[in-house]
Amino acid sequence: MCGIAGFTLPAGTPPEERLARFGPRLRRMTASLHHRGPDEQRGLVLDGAAFGHTRLSILDLSGGSQPMRDPATGLTVVFNGEIFNYLELRERLAAQGYPFRTRSDTEVILASFLARGIDCVQDFVGQFAFALFDPRDGLLWMARDRTGIHPLYYALTAEGLCFASEAKAIFASGWLQPRLDPAGLKQTVHLWSPLAPRTSFEGVQQLPAAHVARFDGARLQSRRYWDIDLSPENVDADLRLGEAVDRLGAALGDAVRLRLRADVPVAAYLSGGLDSSLICALAQEQLGGTLGTFSVSFAQARYDEGEYQHEVAAALRTAHRSVRIEDREIGALLPAVVRHAEQVLLRSAPAPFLQLSRLVRSAGIKVVLTGEGSDEIFWGYDLYKETAVRRFWARQPGSPHRPRLFQRLYPYLQLSRQSPEMLRQFFGLGLEEPDAFDFSHRIRWTNSGRVSRFFSADFAERTRDCDPAAAVRDSLPPRVLSWPALPRAQYLEMQTLLSGYLLSAQGDRMMMANSVEGRFPFLDHRVMELAARMPPGLKLRVLDEKHVLKRFAAARVPARVLQRPKIPYRAPIAEALTGPDAPAWAKELLDRAAVDAVGVFDGARVGKLVEKLAARRAEPSEADNMAVIAAATTQLLSRELTGPPADPPRAHLDAVQLHAEAR
Amino acid sequence: MDTRQKLRTYISETFFVDAYSDQESFLKSGIIDSTGMMELVAFLESDFGVKVEDHELVPANLDSIDNLVAFLERRTAARPAAAG
Numbered sequence: 054m055c056g057i058a059g060f061t062l063p064a065g066t067p068p069e070e071r072l073a074r075f076g077p078r079l080r081r082m083t084a085s086l087h088h089r090g091p092d093e094q095r096g097l098v099l100d101g102a103a104f105g106h107t108r109l110s111i112l113d114l115s116g117g118s119q120p121m122r123d124p125a126t127g128l129t130v131v132f133n134g135e136i137f138n139y140l141e142l143r144e145r146l147a148a149q150g151y152p153f154r155t156r157s158d159t160e161v162i163l164a165s166f167l168a169r170g171i172d173c174v175q176d177f178v179g180q181f182a183f184a185l186f187d188p189r190d191g192l193l194w195m196a197r198d199r200t201g202i203h204p205l206y207y208a209l210t211a212e213g214l215c216f217a218s219e220a221k222a223i224f225a226s227g228w229l230q231p232r233l234d235p236a237g238l239k240q241t242v243h244l245w246s247p248l249a250p251r252t253s254f255e256g257v258q259q260l261p262a263a264h265v266a267r268f269d270g271a272r273l274q275s276r277r278y279w280d281i282d283l284s285p286e287n288v289d290a291d292l293r294l295g296e297a298v299d300r301l302g303a304a305l306g307d308a309v310r311l312r313l314r315a316d317v318p319v320a321a322y323l324s325g326g327l328d329s330s331l332i333c334a335l336a337q338e339q340l341g342g343t344l345g346t347f348s349v350s351f352a353q354a355r356y357d358e359g360e361y362q363h364e365v366a367a368a369l370r371t372a373h374r375s376v377r378i379e380d381r382e383i384g385a386l387l388p389a390v391v392r393h394a395e396q397v398l399l400r401s402a403p404a405p406f407l408q409l410s411r412l413v414r415s416a417g418i419k420v421v422l423t424g425e426g427s428d429e430i431f432w433g434y435d436l437y438k439e440t441a442v443r444r445f446w447a448r449q450p451g452s453p454h455r456p457r458l459f460q461r462l463y464p465y466l467q468l469s470r471q472s473p474e475m476l477r478q479f480f481g482l483g484l485e486e487p488d489a490f491d492f493s494h495r496i497r498w499t500n501s502g503r504v505s506r507f508f509s510a511d512f513a514e515r516t517r518d519c520d521p522a523a524a525v526r527d528s529l530p531p532r533v534l535s536w537p538a539l540p541r542a543q544y545l546e547m548q549t550l551l552s553g554y555l556l557s558a559q560g561d562r563m564m565m566a567n568s569v570e571g572r573f574p575f576l577d578h579r580v581m582e583l584a585a586r587m588p589p590g591l592k593l594r595v596l597d598e599k600h601v602l603k604r605f606a607a608a609r610v611p612a613r614v615l616q617r618p619k620i621p622y623r624a625p626i627a628e629a630l631t632g633p634d635a636p637a638w639a640k641e642l643l644d645r646a647a648v649d650a651v652g653v654f655d656g657a658r659v660g661k662l663v664e665k666l667a668a669r670r671a672e673p674s675e676a677d678n679m680a681v682i683a684a685a686t687t688q689l690l691s692r693e694l695t696g697p698p699a700d701p702p703r704a705h706l707d708a709v710q711l712h713a714e715a716r
Numbered sequence: 717m718d719t720r721q722k723l724r725t726y727i728s729e730t731f732f733v734d735a736y737s738d739q740e741s742f743l744k745s746g747i748i749d750s751t752g753m754m755e756l757v758a759f760l761e762s763d764f765g766v767k768v769e770d771h772e773l774v775p776a777n778l779d780s781i782d783n784l785v786a787f788l789e790r791r792t793a794a795r796p797a798a799a800g
Contacts, residue, residue: 141758474774478743479750499746658732666731671759674752676731 054288055119056086056565057131057205058222059104059117059184061193061213063272068713071098076711078226079103083709084701085225086218088393089133089565094705098713102186102193105709106130109568111135111315111420117157121716127188128167132159133218134181134203135572142176171196171265174278178311178577182260184216193268199279200258200426200576201249201262201552204561207273208257209404214268218441218563220257220395224698229256231695233687235512236519239652241397242504242683243521246553248528250275251692253396262552279578281539281547281585284532289586297591298605300583305605308577309335312422318346319572320413321422323373324622325674326422327599327606327614328433330369334609336422337369347413347421348375349405361614376591378405383629384636391689393566394558398686399501399679401624406563414567421564425555426575429546430584432539432592433619435462438444440493440542441593443480456480461596490526490534493542494549498522503676504683507662508656517613523547539589551597626682627673631666642688643681651691654684719764720785726759727781747782753778760784766791 059082073122079096083105087094090107097104097120106119110136122129136142139158142165147153151164158179165173166185171194180202185194195216197205207216217223224231232255237247237557247253249261260266266275292300313319313336316504321333323346337344346366350359359375366373386404394403413421428434439462446455456477483495491498498521505513525545533544556573564571574580584592587601603615630639641647643663645656662681666673700706717725720727720738728734733747742748748756756778757768768777777787 358735472771472774474776475743475750475753475779478741478775478779482744500749503749505748659731662732671755672751674749674755676749676752680732 055109055133055135056089056107056218056222057105057182057184058081058086058217058226059102059294059484060185060210060215060226060228061102061186061268062098063212064101064191065189066100068098068100068715071100071103071573072711072713074714075103079105080706080709080711081225081227081701082217082222083107084483085222087701087705087708088568089218091568092580094709095120095707096711097122098711099127099129099186100714101188101191102129104129104184104186108407109419110569111317111570112139113155113157114316118158119159121155121157121159121163123163123167124486126167127714129186129188130159130162130166130183132162132181132183133561134179134183134198135314135570136161136177136179137314138178140314148471151211152212166194170409170433171267172278173266175505176578180573180576182218195260195266195268195275197260197262197264199263199578199581200547200556200573202556202561202571202573202576204557205260206252206257207260207266209273212268214273218565219393220252220254221392221698223257224694225701227698232256232514233653233691233695235516238397238687239505239519240521240524242399242679243498243502244525244549244553245399245501246396246558247520247550248524248549249553253522254694265553280530281581283585284536285540285545287586288588290588292587292591294591294601294604296589296602299599301580301605304577304580304583305331305574306335306339308574308580309422310339311577312572312574313339313393315420317419318345319422320341320347320418321371322409322415322424322571323348323362323365323367323371325358325614326424326619326622327603328427328575328608330365330424330610330614331602331606332424333365333369333371334423334606335574337371338609342370344369345418346370346371346373347416347418348373348408349409349412350375350377351405351624352377352379353625353628354428356625358620363522364611365614368416374412374416376408378408378624378626380628381541381634381636382408382469383624383626384634384639387629387686388561388638388689388693389566391686392693393562394688395562395694396558396684396686397690398558399504399683401626401629401682402622403559403563404561405624407566410564410567410569413569419568420572423571423573423574425560425571425573426551426581427599427602429543429551430575430581431602432543432589433599433602434546435619435621436493436497436546437539437542437593438462438495438596438598439480441596443484443492444487444538446480447484450484454476458596487538490529490541491522491545492538494545495522500675501679504680507658507680507684509649509652512653521713529537537589539593557648626678627666630681630685631663632669633667635667638689639685642682642692643685648684648688651688653687653691719788720748720781722763723781723784726763727756730759732757738785740781741775742777744784760788764788764792
């Protein structure tokens with residue numbers, strides 16, 4: 054739930070003057086996050102900091118208003134997210150003497166911080182981004198959940214520090230001129246997102262997942278408070294499949310149970326794949342038959358999973374609703390997608406998610422369970438299989454047989470038409486360096502990095518020294534470099550794609566755009582830690598991915614879902630952005646002069662690409678799809694976010710209730 | 717335009733690359749991705765009138781300008797015989 058915003062300000066100013074000087078700024082910032090919290094918008098100007106909050110009421114509907122203060126100390130919090138184990142923590146803290154006034158999880162953060170300082174995040178089973186201001190020492194604290202489900206941006210300003218759930222709120226403060234960050238853009242076309250703390254914007258940073266930060270008025274210090282341990286020493290080698298299935302069932306069941314806690318109905322996304330089907334099955338079991346499920350289906354058959362969605366919904370007897378999406382709607386949705394995602398995209402897949410959250414919201418639902426995270430922690434992605442095969446092959450690079458295994462991967466890529474020799478050229482990239490830190494990701498990053506061919510000469514020159522892969526390597530804790538290839542692949546996957554793209558551009562942002570909160574049982578840290586302790590063979594058993602999860606799911610989801618080939622979730626790109634049905638904005642923004650004016654891409658090259666794709670002579674290649682959407686969304690990002698910030702609507706500004714506290 | 721030049725023009729305009737040698741592997745150097753290979757094959761079939769069989773989809777035939785030129789020469793030379 055919710056959006057947060059705030060900043061530090063000079064201490065010692067009287068309340069009326071504070072309100073007059075800083076109130077309008079706080080009002081604009083808070084109002085710009087209206088979509089994240091349409092139920093209530095409040096701002097509080099303290100002596101030393103100002104906090105704003107937009108609320109999506111989910112827990113303690115009457116008592117959970119924010120910003121929330123501890124009356125005794127003045128400790129104040131703004132919080133976006135959920136502490137799912139708040140009832141257990143509340144009981145413990147109340148027994149220790151904290152005088153709770155509400156039934157909210159927000160107050161549990163205040164009490165926990167007062168009991169043990171910022172290390173209280175260790176106790177939280179949850180997803181969160183929050184800021185605390187402690188008037189006793191004048192420190193401002195920030196914290197973000199373990200995988201980065203909820204966003205938290207910040208910028209250093211002339212007056213101190215400014216933070217918010219989205220970059221647009223930071224721009225609304227007026228402290229910062231919005232400008233695209235060249236290195237952030239270059240990282241995005243290689244890695245699919247900027248690498249935290251970097252963002253798409255100059256001067257704006259994001260707190261990385263699993264970090265806390267402390268600002269003392271001059272300096273910001275951040276540190277990691279949690280990490281996943283995927284080292285071989287942490288693996289419980291004696292764990293047998295049966296026992297692993299039992300433990301997984303207990304952990305995942307509890308993760309779902311905690312995530313059904315809400316004072317409003319909780320529904321679920323259903324993609325038709327294993328992960329969401331299993332989550333739906335567990336939720337339906339616990340809810341006793343009242344689960345509502347939501348899906349998106351595609352008019353273009355090659356992307357559509359509608360058949361599986363209906364089968365699962367029927368088998369689980371959920372109240373199912375779905376929305377069907379046409380190619381041209383994707384084009385029409387992209388400006389809003391980019392305005393919310395605040396980054397360049399290499400895929401159009403977030404667009405259907407925007408449509409899906411709209412459907413959820415129109416059905417009166419504010420909270421959905423969703424299956425992200427499973428493919429990372431149980432090694433479901435083809436990337437893991439590809440890495441395993443490449444490792445196997447690298448041990449005997451001359452073998453004519455080993456590369457044939459690639460034909461068993463990627464059945465949807467028409468690879469079966471291609472000879473082993475051809476596959477060898479393609480999948481052999483980096484084979485001579487099996488211990489390189491990016492062995493698992495080099496092919497993907499090279500493929501997406503092709504987009505940089507379309508950069509303008511000037512932009513290419515300006516970013517010449519920026520090496521996205523090196524930036525990833527430098528961000529890794531040293532111990533990760535000594536892990537085997539598959540655990541290292543998981544770590545890279547969680548640091549880049551999961552946190553930077555799936556949970557943000559395709560996750561939080563697409564849900565919160567329509568005021569819907571997603572909850573992720575697979576990303577419960579107890580589930581992630583359990584998976585980390587499982588022997589590799591229980592996750593990827595030869596080439597059978599998510600082996601232990603499938604065993605657990607066998608009695609719970611329809612057999613056809615377990616047996617179906619894994620198809621990556623995709624949506625049309627070239628069809629949606631080029632040709633006679635292309636949206637007007639695409640024609641306008643992909644025009645040569647318009648592209649050159651932004652200066653990131655080369656107008657002439659992009660023009661040729663658009664012509665080529667519009668002619669529809671061949672099935673668009675991956676490289677061309679990525680290039681055209683990267684160019685289009687760069688143009689959108691520039692138009693939607695770097696112009697002079699438009700004031701939030703009058704009604705949203707007026708809705709913010711502002712107060713100043715005496716101390 | 718001779719075959720080599722025609723191929724170079726096609727590769728440059730289709731895959732948006734300027735500087736590459738006639739010997740360079742398209743796949744290894746990242747000029748063409750695996751889905752792009754099918755695009756190249758469609759071009760050979762439409763613009764050179766050769767039907768590329770599955771067993772011919774090998775790097776020795778397709779994975780550089782030199783290989784493509786040699787492949788097309790072999791196929792063109794063989795055509796009258798095949799037609800006869």
